Amino acid sequence: MAFLDKPSVAKLRLDDTVPLTAVIEASQSLQSHTISGINLPLPPKKLIGNMDREFIAERQKGLQAYLNFITSHHILSSSELVKKFLDTNNYSANYTEIALQQVSMFFRSDPKWEVVEPLKDIGWRIRKRYFLVKNKEQPKERQVLSWVDLGPDKFLSDKDLQSAMKLLPTISNPYIFPVTFASTSESSALLIRVFSEKGTLRDHICKVKPREPFLKKYCNPKKIQGLELQQIRTFGRQILEVLKFLHDKGIPYGHLHASNVLIEDDTCKLLDIENSLLGLPSYYRSYITQFRKINTTESIDVYSFGHVLYEMTYGRPPDTVPVDHFPPAPSPSVVSVLHSILSTEACKTGMPTVGQLLQTPLFSDMLLMNSEKLQFKITAKLKDALKIAKESLEKRLQEEQKVIHQHRRLTRAQSHHGSEEEKKKRKILARKKSRQSAYENEEDLSAKYNNNSGSGASSPLTSPSSPTPPPMTGKPLGHGTLFPTPPC
Incomplete structure (x- = not known):
């Protein structure tokens, strides 16, 4: 039974992964300030002359750079503190x-x-x-309960969503972390899983404790370490296997990242299989919307796998994406796979499928020791509903990508049109046109003067060099025909 059974109400759901921007338009003297535990490019202060117009203008530029840094930082830009600061109207609720x-x-x-x-x-x-x-029946076992609002990509009907959630505890896969209980209401979902003290793949890489806050753990980790080649190959193969399982079953995922992979006994187990069913946007959505070739949940999973593989290899996420130059790796085969997913060419022309990645030298000869039988039964009706929901999810992504692509083209055109070099070109072209117009006017005036000069003005009906015909004289006969008069 759903934990809140109420009629479904249409509701506009915000996509919290959409980056916000901020532009400083004016300055005002205030006594308050903010503090951050992360190394951020805050402009310098001074005790004397801090109200000078030049200093305020310079500091305003520095603060704008500071805001630009925050809004472009993948983790900071999606944090509740930043969202509440930049958009109080939409992020004023107390979600706890x-x-x-x-x-x-x-x-x-x-x-x-x-x-x-x-x-x-x-x-x-x-x-x-x-x-x-x-x-209470098993008081020594600790479990974690997660509560979440339904997201903007929720395209399953309430009935189909409840059916899908009931199936989650029945999934049997050695690389999926099991769900104890799952249910939904008209606006939210609630799930319970066993709590793992061993932490996630990202906890393992960053050497942090699982219970610490997300920002504290991952924004500026003090100790990071990439994995050894054998672990990279083992974990990579396990993740690819579970992605293939989900794709074969028609279950959209799209939520792979290093914090969604638990590590237990050298085995990767995926978390949050339910996210796409609940309509939640991907962790990497702000990246994905920039590349029109990443337009299906399968391609999102491959792209996300590239990020996870990068973190496993180098101990940290890539600084920018796409990545065309990779640091030294434990094996050239690792770089080859990373290049096939995260490079500019891959993002523009297309990436390999999960099946193709499994056939690469990096993963093809890795033997999986777990022989647990994979079980998951899904009705034909629910499978059709999942397919339609998946197509709707992908359509919304493609529409957003199209808008961003058009905006980017317009911005580039405006930037090019407003550049100093382009302004100089337009000025030179305008001067050339002005000189050409003046030259053509001079030619017209000269031609007109020459035509009007000489022995006299010509008749408008005859050419000056044409002889004047003799006058016709005589008496009219018949129908007005003139005959010449005979000479006297």
Whole structure:
């Protein structure tokens, strides 16, 4: 049973992955300031002359650079603090309080569960909250409850979504972390899983504790270390296998990243299989919308795998994407796979499929020791509904990519038109046209003067050199025909 059974209400759902921008248009003297634990390009201050117009203008430029840095930073730009600062109207709600209300209603309908403590800010999603809970029938086992708002890509009907959520606990795959309980309401979803103290792949790479806040763990990690080649190959093969399983079953994923991969006994287990069903945007969506070739959930998974492989290799995400120059790696085969996914050429012309990646030398001869039988039964009706929802999700992505592409072209054209070099070219062309026009006017005047000069003005009906015909004289006969008069 859903934890809140109410009629579905149409609701505009924000895509929190859309980057915000900020432009400083004026300055005002205030006594407050902000502090950040991350190394950010804040402009310098001074005690004397800090109200001078020149200093204020220079500091305003510095603050604009500071805002540009924050809004372009992948993790910072999607954080709740930045969103609330830049867009108070849309991000003023207390999501922890809302989550607690929803969870309390669920516990009334199923009193065997009890909240142990909130897990504050361990995830990156603004509208997702985590709580450590326990089952009163098994009080020693700690589980994690996640509550999340439904997202803008929710295209399944409420009935189909509830059917899909009920199937999640039945998925049996050695590389998918199991779900204990899953349910939805008209506007949100609630899931329970066993809590893993061993942490995620990104926790393992960054050498951090799983319960620490997301920003603290990953924005500026002090200790990072890439994996050894054998681990890269093993984990990469396991992730590709589970992606192939989901693709074969017709389940859209699109949410692969290093924080969505748990590590248990040298085995990768994917988290949040439900995200696409709930309509949640991808972690890498702000990147994906820039490349029109990444327009299906399968290609999103391959692109995301490229990011995960990069982090496993170098211990950190790439500074910019696309990546055309890679640092030294444990094996040339690693760089070959990374280039086939993250390079400019790959992003523009297309990337390999999961099946093709499994056939590369890096992964093809890796033997998987886990022989657990893969189980997942899905009805034909639900499979059709998932297919339609997947197509709708991809259509929204493609429309957004088209808008961004058109805006980028317009911006480039405006930038080119407004550049100093282009202005000089237009001035030179205007002077050339002006001189050409003046020259043509002189030629016209000269020709007109020559035609009007000489022995006299010519008749408008005859040419000056044509002889004048003799006058006709005589008497009219018949119908007005003139005959010449005979000489006297």
